[in-house]
Structures are given as structure tokens and as C-alpha cells.
Amino acid sequence: xxxxxxxxxxxxxxxxxxxxxxxxxxxxxxxxxxxxxxxxxxxxxxxxxxxxxxxxxxxxxxxxxxxxxxxxxxxxxxxxxxxxxxxxxxxxxxxxxxxxxxxxxxxxxxxxxxxxxxxxxxxxxxxxxxxxxxxxxxxxxxxxxxxxxxxxxxxxxxxxxxxxxxxxxxxxxxxxxxxxxxxxxxxxxxxxxxxxxxxxxxxxxxxxxxxxxxxxxxxxxxxxxxxxxxxxxxxxxxxxxxxxxxxxxxxxxxxxxxxxxxxxxxxxx
Amino acid sequence: xxxxxxxxxxxxxxxxxxxxxxxxxxxxxxxxxxxxxxxxxxxxxxxxxxxxxxxxxxxxxxxxxxxxxxxxxxxxxxxxxxxxxxxxxxxxxxxxxxxxxxxxxxxxxxxxxxxxxxxxxxxxxxxxxxxxxxxxxxxxxxxxxxxxxxxxxxxxxxxxxxxxxxxxxxxxxxxxxxxxxxxxxxxxxxxxxxxxxxxxxxxxxxxxxxxxxxxxxxxxxxxxxxxxxxxxxxxxxxxxxxxxxxxxxxxxxxxxxxxxxxxxxxxxxxxxxxxxxxxxxxxxxxxxxxxxxxxxxxxxxxxxxxxxxxxxxxxxxxxxxxxxxxxxxxxxxxxxxxxxxxxxxxxxxxxxxxxxxxxxxxxxxxxxxxxxxxxxxxxxxxxxxxxxxxxxxxxxxxxxxxxxxxxxxxxxxxxxxxxxxxxxxxxxxxxxxxxxxxxxxxxxxxxxxxxxxxxxxxxxxxxxxxxxxxxxxxxxxxxx
Numbered sequence: 001x002x003x004x005x006x007x008x009x010x011x012x013x014x015x016x017x018x019x020x021x022x023x024x025x026x027x028x029x030x031x032x033x034x035x036x037x038x039x040x041x042x043x044x045x046x047x048x049x050x051x052x053x054x055x056x057x058x059x060x061x062x063x064x065x066x067x068x069x070x071x072x073x074x075x076x077x078x079x080x081x082x083x084x085x086x087x088x089x090x091x092x093x094x095x096x097x098x099x100x101x102x103x104x105x106x107x108x109x110x111x112x113x114x115x116x117x118x119x120x121x122x123x124x125x126x127x128x129x130x131x132x133x134x135x136x137x138x139x140x141x142x143x144x145x146x147x148x149x150x151x152x153x154x155x156x157x158x159x160x161x162x163x164x165x166x167x168x169x170x171x172x173x174x175x176x177x178x179x180x181x182x183x184x185x186x187x188x189x190x191x192x193x194x195x196x197x198x199x200x201x202x203x204x205x206x207x208x209x210x211x212x213x214x215x216x217x218x219x220x221x222x223x224x225x226x227x228x229x230x231x232x233x234x235x236x237x238x239x240x241x242x243x244x245x246x247x248x249x250x251x252x253x254x255x256x257x258x259x260x261x262x263x264x265x266x267x268x269x
Numbered sequence: 270x271x272x273x274x275x276x277x278x279x280x281x282x283x284x285x286x287x288x289x290x291x292x293x294x295x296x297x298x299x300x301x302x303x304x305x306x307x308x309x310x311x312x313x314x315x316x317x318x319x320x321x322x323x324x325x326x327x328x329x330x331x332x333x334x335x336x337x338x339x340x341x342x343x344x345x346x347x348x349x350x351x352x353x354x355x356x357x358x359x360x361x362x363x364x365x366x367x368x369x370x371x372x373x374x375x376x377x378x379x380x381x382x383x384x385x386x387x388x389x390x391x392x393x394x395x396x397x398x399x400x401x402x403x404x405x406x407x408x409x410x411x412x413x414x415x416x417x418x419x420x421x422x423x424x425x426x427x428x429x430x431x432x433x434x435x436x437x438x439x440x441x442x443x444x445x446x447x448x449x450x451x452x453x454x455x456x457x458x459x460x461x462x463x464x465x466x467x468x469x470x471x472x473x474x475x476x477x478x479x480x481x482x483x484x485x486x487x488x489x490x491x492x493x494x495x496x497x498x499x500x501x502x503x504x505x506x507x508x509x510x511x512x513x514x515x516x517x518x519x520x521x522x523x524x525x526x527x528x529x530x531x532x533x534x535x536x537x538x539x540x541x542x543x544x545x546x547x548x549x550x551x552x553x554x555x556x557x558x559x560x561x562x563x564x565x566x567x568x569x570x571x572x573x574x575x576x577x578x579x580x581x582x583x584x585x586x587x588x589x590x591x592x593x594x595x596x597x598x599x600x601x602x603x604x605x606x607x608x609x610x611x612x613x614x615x616x617x618x619x620x621x622x623x624x625x626x627x628x629x630x631x632x633x634x635x636x637x638x639x640x641x642x643x644x645x646x647x648x649x650x651x652x653x654x655x656x657x658x659x660x661x662x663x664x665x666x667x668x669x670x671x672x673x674x675x676x677x678x679x680x681x682x683x684x685x686x687x688x689x690x691x692x693x694x695x696x697x698x699x700x701x702x703x704x705x706x707x708x709x710x711x712x713x714x715x716x717x718x719x720x721x722x723x724x725x726x727x728x729x730x731x732x733x734x735x736x737x738x739x740x741x742x743x744x745x746x747x748x749x
Binding site for chain 1: 378379386388389390391392395405406409481482483484
């Protein structure tokens with residue numbers, strides 16, 4: 001993924017999704033970046049002119065105030081429990097689902113933006129996979145109860161099971177596509193973007209979440225497959241039983257005909 | 270455990286010693302403790318182990334004392350441990366885990382050069398231009414090609430192979446072609462190298478460079494202080510420990526045993542042992558007299574091969590509150606002062622402390638030169654050299670401690686020409702029951718010390734079974 005090469009000032013009018021928090025520098029801008037799956041990211045960009053940006057490892061006093069403002073803005077987001085704020089030398093990165101803020105010297109903002117948008121894209125994909133896996137997981141109990149029943153429900157349940165199986169396979173496919181990014185080894189020598197991306201990945205426990213989502217998907221896949229198999233076996237068994245009864249009836253009829261035939265021949269000289 | 274009743278005729282009575290074999294371990298540092306631990310773990314017979322330690326504490330350069338002005342701990346020696354589990358089996362990590370010690374990862378990527386912080390390639394390019402960045406990337410690419418993570422992991426083993434040229438480390442550094450990129454690399458690794466690039470091999474230099482890459486290795490520490498590792502290990506060893514007992518001489522006897530002469534409180538003592546394991550740094554090994562001529566000659570060859578002293582100097586500063594914090598979440602930074610030094614922000618190790626602790630690690634010539642200065646002068650230099658983010662700490666130092674580790678490690682672990690592992694650990698073939706163990710035989714790390722101890726313990730354990738007076742003569746005669 002590449003960032004928009006235009007300067008931040010030119011982009012500040014792009015699809016603004018909300019008002020800027022009060023107290024930020026005038027050069028601050030917010031724009032909405034589309035993410036995979038139809039989600040969007042409200043990205044707040046805060047240029048922070050630090051007089052000794054590259055010589056100092058500490059964020060100056062103004063930056064500390066900006067940190068507080070950004071933290072408040074993030075916690076107002078829908079899922080503020082997942083919010084992370086990462087001070088990185090003279091830069092600041094803050095993220096929550098659907099919202100992100102980057103602050104730092106203007107020459108660092110492009111690298112920070114690439115890292116944050118890349119991370120947000122991966123995280124959104126993973127979150128969507130987690131949501132879909134959770135929905136499937138809830139249906140497991142019903143599937144298990146159904147495939148134990150010997151009434152017609154198992155047969156009727158077949159299409160739903162097949163749909164769930166396909167959904168579980170689709171989730172697995174999405175997660176496997178994500179795996180290379182989630183499990184990528186740290187970049188060495190590091191770049192600013194790689195440092196930010198790795199810290200965000202670690203702080204949001206992306207690796208563990210990916211593993212859990214994959215395990216859930218695999219569990220649903222196994223259960224759905226087993227349930228489908230069980231439903232198929234029940235269906236085949238029912239057909240076999242019908243066939244067996246038909247054979248029995250035919251044999252009885254044949255026997256009756258034979259008996260009648262024998263009895264009718266008895267009186268014949 | 271229930272006794273197993275074997276038929277008397279199949280009991281190996283001829284191999285059973287009449288008493289537990291007596292084993293002397295000279296040196297109560299990490300190597301000595303590791304050897305004792307492994308022998309007790311691996312020996313199939315009861316053993317009588319005595320550890321001779323010249324000081325009043327065990328653990329050597331793994332040392333976490335407290336300041337006097339406040340009950341705050343600091344690392345006076347080894348500040349970090351190396352985690353190889355990303356590449357292969359890591360016995361040190363397993364041992365620490367087995368002892369139930371919690372560990373914490375250590376991170377740091379900033380190099381402070383000429384007052385500027387270089388924390389990533391972007392910083393290097395911003396400060397010194399595209400060429401410096403390209404040269405560093407080229408060196409990094411070359412270094413990875415010269416030594417893969419697996420080769421890095423296996424370095425020091427008999428079967429180790431690598432494409433690294435058999436030159437001194439300053440050759441590949443010269444080839445970088447950019448003074449800034451070279452300075453960056455040197456600053457980054459100088460304190461770990463503990464020597465100058467011209468005084469070590471390209472392979473060892475590369476190891477120290479590549480250990481900054483998480484694909485090769487990660488750093489960690491033990492929560493509550495690294496010395497806990499040594500004290501916990503020592504508490505689980507049944508060996509007798511003779512503190513403040515300096516071994517001055519070792520003499521082989523005609524029956525294959527050894528007389529160890531040791532001094533304590535101005536009194537000289539002699540004790541006889543079946544097996545002697547010398548687990549000392551090379552510098553301390555030179556202080557032991559080997560009275561038997563062939564043994565003395567063999568040990569002199571061993572010393573000559575391995576005598577490449579490297580030096581550390583630790584300066585720890587206790588700062589009054591507030592504790593300094595590095596916004597990059599780094600536990601340490603590299604600084605170009607003192608030819609390249611590491612500054613550990615030890616405050617980050619204790620979240621509830623009301624004090625700050627900054628720990629300098631100096632290495633190589635700077636450490637060697639400054640070690641001769643009085644503590645006050647060393648402390649003043651360390652305070653003056655604090656980089657800009659810690660400038661406010663200069664007037665707030667409550668207490669400073671200096672620890673000198675001169676000759677404590679090897680600049681060329683394993684020697685310029687690598688010897689077989691067996692030769693490294695048993696310098697004299699005619700004295701099969703005298704072993705040496707130490708990190709200088711592998712890679713100057715605690716992992717190397719453990720590998721060395723494991724090797725010696727395995728050998729000792731396998732020799733213990735046939736160790737009777739008669740078999741001792743036989744072994745010696747055969748070897749002779």
C-alpha cells in the first residue's frame with residue numbers, strides 16, 4: 001500500500017468525517033481513509049514542530065498536551081478499550097478501531113501514515129474475520145444438537161451446515177492471506193514505519209488474535225464438516241430403511257402370490 | 270525410590286568407587302555453578318563436589334547489588350541475557366524457565382551519535398544522507414549472507430560452518446565505505462564486543478552486529494535482577510562452597526589425582542581430588558601454578574591460545590526522582606561516548622521505584638584505560654557524557670558505583686584458530702581428569718558458559734562410573 005503523495009495541507013479537505021478536537025495546532029487535519037471491508041479510518045494528522053526534533057529523544061511540553069487531547073479523542077471512539085498510544089522518540093501514534101492519530105515533525109508524517117494505515121487495514125480485516133468466526137461459533141451448539149436428532153431436522157439443516165462450512169473455509173482463507181503480514185519478522189535495520197507497525201502489532205496482540213481466530217475458524221470448519229457428514233449418514237440411513245421396507249413388502253406380496261398359486265393348483269388334477 | 274534387586278553377578282562392582290568421587294570446581298562464577306549443576310544432574314553416582322570461590326559471593330559477573338543511598342538494585346555486571354529460541358534449542362532459557370524465574374524482554378534500537386539520535390534508517394538518512402543509509406543496508410545485507418541465523422546459533426560447535434571471511438573485524442568495517450555508517454555500526458556494538466575491531470575476528474564482530482537483529486536473537490533480563498539466576502541456582506546445588514578461597518596451585522599426583530592448593534585468610538591448604546574443573550576467566554587462570562611440568566606446558570599452550578582479554582567497565586548512577594524515561598520504550602540506548610558505550614535505563618525495570626537508575630556499560634580500550642582512574646573521575650566522566658535526553662540528571666546523582674571487569678571476557682572466544690571442542694575443554698591429554706570450562710571457549714556469553722559446562726559435565730559423568738583407583742591408573746597409562 002502506498003500513501004497519497006500529496007502534501008497533508010492539500011489533503012486536509014478530503015472527506016472529513018468529524019470536527020477536529022479543540023486545542024490542537026492549526027496545521028492539524030483529519031481525513032477519512034477507506035479500509036478493506038467497507039470500513040473507514042478517521043486519521044488525525046498533527047504536525048508538531050519540535051525545534052530539536054532529531055536531536056532530542058523527549059517530546060516537548062506542547063506534545064504532551066497534544067498527547068492528552070489525542071487520548072481523549074480516542075477514548076471517545078466506539079471501542080476505546082482497544083486504544084493504544086505509542087510515544088516513539090519525537091513522534092506519537094495513537095490508534096483505536098476506526099480512529100487513529102499521528103503526530104510528529106512534518107517530514108515523519110508520511111512514514112507514520114503508511115505504517116498506521118497498513119496496520120489499520122490488517123487489523124480491520126482481522127477484526128472482521130474474528131466477528132464472522134464468533135457468529136459461526138455461536139451456531140455450533142445448535143449444529144451439535146441437530147446432528148444428534150433422528151427426526152427430519154438434520155436433513156433440513158443440511159444447507160445451513162453447508163453454508164457454514166463454506167463460510168468457515170472462507171474465513172480460513174482470509175486469515176491465511178493475513179498470516180504473512182501478521183507473522184512477518186521484525187525489519188532489520190528498522191525503518192520508522194517498521195518500528196511503528198511492529199509496536200502497534202505487539203500492543204494490539206495481533207499475532208495472538210490471529211491464532212485464536214484461526215483456531216475458531218478451524219473448529220467451526222471441523223464441526224460443520226462432521227455435522228454435514230452425520231446429516232448425510234442419517235439421510236442415507238433413512239433411504240436405506242425405506243428401501244428395506246419396500247423389499248420386505250415385495251417379498252410378502254411375492255410369498256402371498258406363491259401361496260395363492262399353490263393353493264389354487266391343489267384342486268387341479 | 271524403591272531399590273531394584275539385581276542378581277549379584279551382574280552388578281558392575283568393579284566400577285563402583287569405594288567413596289563418592291571428589292571433584293574440585295575452581296571458580297564460583299556462572300561457569301562453575303553451571304558445571305556443578307550439570308554434574309549433579311547427570312552423574313549416575315553420588316559425587317562430592319567442592320567449589321572454590323576467591324570472593325565472598327557466588328555468581329561472578331552476574332551481579333545485582335543495591336545502592337547505599339536507597340534500596341534500589343542495579344546491574345553491576347551482565348545486564349542482559351540472550352534468547353536463541355527463535356532459531357533453535359536454548360538450554361539457558363530452559364534452565365531459567367525450569368528454575369521458575371520470570372523474565373522480561375529488553376529492547377533498544379537508538380544509537381546516539383554526535384548529539385543526534387539515530388533510531389532507524391530514516392533518522393540515518395535525515396541526518397547523514399542517502400549514501401550513509403545505502404552503505405549501512407549494503408553492510409547489513411553482506412553480514413546476513415556471511416552468517417545465517419542457524420550458523421550464528423551453531424557458532425563455536427565443531428561442525429559450525431559459515432561464509433564469514435577469516436579476517437579481523439576491521440576489514441569488513443573498512444569495506445563499508447562510509448565513515449558515518451561505520452561509526453554507526455561500531456557505536457552500536459562496541460560495548461558488547463568489549464574490544465576494538467582490529468583485535469577480534471570478523472566472525473565475532475559479525476555475531477555482535479547480528480545480535481541486534483531479532484531474527485538472530487532477542488534480549489531479556491530476569492525480573493528482580495539477573496543475580497537471582499545465580500542465587501537460585503546455587504541454592505539448588507549440593508556442592509560444598511569454600512568462599513574467599515583462592516586456588517594458587519594444582520599438582521597432578523602419581524595416582525592420577527590432583528592436589529589443589531588454596532589460600533584463605535593467609536593460610537595455605539592442600540586438598541586432593543579425583544577430578545578438577547577450572548572454571549575461571551583466562552585472566553584468573555593465569556594466576557594458577559601448575560606444578561607438574563607436562564601439565565604446566567599444556568596449560569601454557571591453552572593460555573596462549575585463549576589469552577585475548579576484553580574489558581568492561583560498569584558505572585551505575587542513582588538519580589533522585591523523577592526517573593528518566595525514554596519515549597521510544599527503549600530499555601537502553603547506544604552512545605558514541607567512550608568509543609561506543611551502552612546506557613541502560615534501568616529505571617524502566619522497576620515501575621514502582623521512586624528513583625532513577627542509569628547504567629553505563631563501557632567496553633574495550635576505553636574501559637581498560639578508565640579502569641585505572643579513581644572512581645570519582647570515572648563517575649564524573651560518566652555523568653558528563655550523559656546524552657541530551659538525560660542532561661537534567663547531571664545535577665541529580667545521589668550515588669554512583671563503579672565496577673571494573675578487566676579481562677573478564679575474551680576478545681577472540683575460541684581463539685584465532687578454532688580448536689576441536691574436546692581440545693578446548695581438556696588441555697592436557699595426559700591429564701584426562703583435568704578440565705577447563707568457560708564462556709571464552711565459545712562466545713563470551715552466559716549461553717556459551719552453559720554450553721561449555723554441559724560439555725564438561727557430560728564428559729565427567731561418563732567417566733565417573735569406571736573411576737576406581739585401578740581404573741584411574743589404567744586411564745592415565747592409556748592416555749600416556
